[in-house]
Amino acid sequence: MSEYSLSINGKKLKVDVSEDTPLLWVLRDTLDLTGTKYGCGMAQCGACTIHIDGMPTRSCVTPVTLAIGKEITTIEGLSENGDHPVQKAWDTLDVPQCGFCQSGQMMTAAALLKENPNPDEEEISMAMSAHICRCGTYHRINEAVKLAAKLQKR
């Protein structure tokens, strides 16, 4: 075990974990940031997606050491009051069913819109197809990404 200091959602936090621990388990088990979900542990489903220096990243396959000195954002830190355009759009269009995949979906959508404020169908599809929603909320995710792009411009 070693001590690492991490910057998460704008806060400096210290954790004492072994060096190979994936960020996912550091966030969930050590820091109680349980909004980031475990779905597969092998970069297949996207439920664990967070931002590292703004890049959407699968925390289940990212060891803690790779995040040192970088800025980590989780769903809990996507916005202060739950009013990021993506969160607003997701609510307006009532996207979630069970909701388990949605933090990951929104983290990817938020990163996409930051990088590319006007994604076309193809670009949205490319980004969002990296995720699995077992409940099948894909139609509304599609609409929500487009709505979030509009909200972001205001």
Next chain:
Amino acid sequence: MKNNRRDFLKNMLLTSGGLVIGFNSLGNSAAEIISMENVKDELLSNAFLTIDSNNLITIFSPNPEIGQGIKTAFAVIVAEELDVDWEKVVVKQADLDIKRFERQLTGGSGAIKHSWERLRKAGATGRYALVAAASKKWNVSATTLKTDKGFVINEKGEKISYGELVNDAVSVEIPKEIPLKSNKEFKLIGQTIKSVDNKTVLTGKAKYGMDYKQPGMLYAQIVRPQGFGQTLKDFDATEAKKIDGVIDVISFKDKVAIIGKSNWPIMKARKVLTINWTNTKELESDTKHNQIFTDMMKNGPFEVRRKDGDIEKAFAEAHKIIEAEYQCPFLSHSPMEPMNFFADVKKDSAKLVGPTQTPQSAQNQVAKLLNIPVENITVELTKMGGGFGRRLNNDYALEAAEVSSLIKAPVKLMWTREDDMSGGIYRPAVRYKFKASIDKAGNVTGFALKGVGLNAGNSTRQDNFPVGAIENVLIESADYKSDITTGPWRAPITNFLAYAEQAFIDEIAFAAGKDPVKLRLELLKKAIEKPVGKITYEPLRFEKVITTVAERAKWGSAKKGLHQGFSVYFSHNSYVAQIAEVEMKKGKPTLKKVFAVTDCGIVINQSGARNQIYGAIVDGLGHAMYGNLNFENGAPKQTNFDQYRLIRFNEVPEIDAHFIDNGIDPTGLGEPALPPTGGALANAIFKATGKRLYKQPFAQEDEKVAEIL
């Protein structure tokens, strides 16, 4: 102050301990506190809501929410009859409370049908008492009063809030018959209402089972036999125990449990744990399953499920005979949140927290397993990351309880995705053989179905359409007791039977030279005019969804290059007809659109209902195309999403979801839109490519359609 505190405690006890209260008032000044002794029994029967004197209205939703939208729908029904401001209502998931609620489970799309009346009465009783209290206060007749958004309003337009009336409302005498609103008076029901959980889900604050924590809690994972039919021989945990963060390795019931301070050390320990398993018998495989199916399809033993007329005679006199066999594999439920449960077992009590579709059965089973009085076991329901039937079985909750009792500590058991996918309770593998006869005029004279399943129980639905519309019928089923465990999977049995049957009826239509939609309507006409034996469906409702979807999709006059496939199914008391449209371009088929018309009676929440239709169709398409578990040495080869393919964002077609909404009492919607989907797709594929698909997953059955989504 003393009194105040006593009453406060009593209220707490009553709300949390099981005795049911209609109205309470927590933590307010002495004057506002209600003396529970005076509360009428009738009001006490109102388990679903509380109103406090600050006008805070809380509605409790007792049934487990797995993503089907029940928490919101239930609350909408109560709020409708209570006539409150939806925006101000707080909706809470109620924990298991058998004294307070009936049928606190999620399964069979049965909750709405079961609870519709109860929920309405719960709301209406509250409203009645509040109106009566206001009528006394104003000294006017109750019939002159109206309610809206949590206020009682008199003829002068004066308003008084429900909160202000609570103290008087509790002593109102409640009659046996409480008037309910007419459908025309609905303000909330039928609107587009967002899920009450959006706020917490979208900010990452919602607590799923996996997120639950309690001080001093340990983590556990379990290594189970690799193949079904294996037992534990021995294990060596020397290396595993050396890993920092691992606390202990124990075994019970052919399982090895690793206990640790968090999940990652446990995962590492699993890799260095040496376990030897014993094969006590021949382990099952695809090859073995094939043999069993072939043998049993030929030799049975079959149980007759239904017999009408004389099928042999019908076949002997037939102008044409049509026969086909359909096959489907085992499937994993794979809800997005893998199985997990928290347990804190003490000598004589247990606290259980986690995701389950059947909390009461978890309570009973743990009581039996650990010999703890049922009344000393509490079950708290968390938010759940899907269920699809998997969480009807509490195996993982029992494991958590057992581990906690063995290590004498609170523990959170987590299954990895691999555990979840290889841990059994699958949708059973099934095969169906259909045989039908038609006469010279193209009428269907005989219909026979043989279902063979591996741990499928009765794999037929003997009283469902087209039974009842055909003179001579024979429905039989045979079941093999396999080591591979199975359980209900979203729309049990019908999730596959519907495809097989709807594809076969399409074949009959083709052989009879009839339009597939017309053939169904002809059959239904017979079921309306002169049904043969007992039927479970209402043919007129069936007919309506068929004609409506045909109209919406312009059946029979699709654009050039578009090929339509039709399917319709009745399950869980709802009717769903679908038309799938496949486009052929340069010899390559692509699924473009699915039209769905649903009759589930009154639609309670447009948004939730649509979500269920989209979700079920996407689910149905994905699993028909890709879903597959192959077995070797008693174990599934697919253990994670890299091999077990699920449908993704870029693969979903446009969906047109329409509801009949005929004002009939509502029925379930979590499942019924899934069964018809595979059939609509297969029939559209046939139109487009000329090839019939008899085996799921379709992507493996025919390379040409592998990319159709």
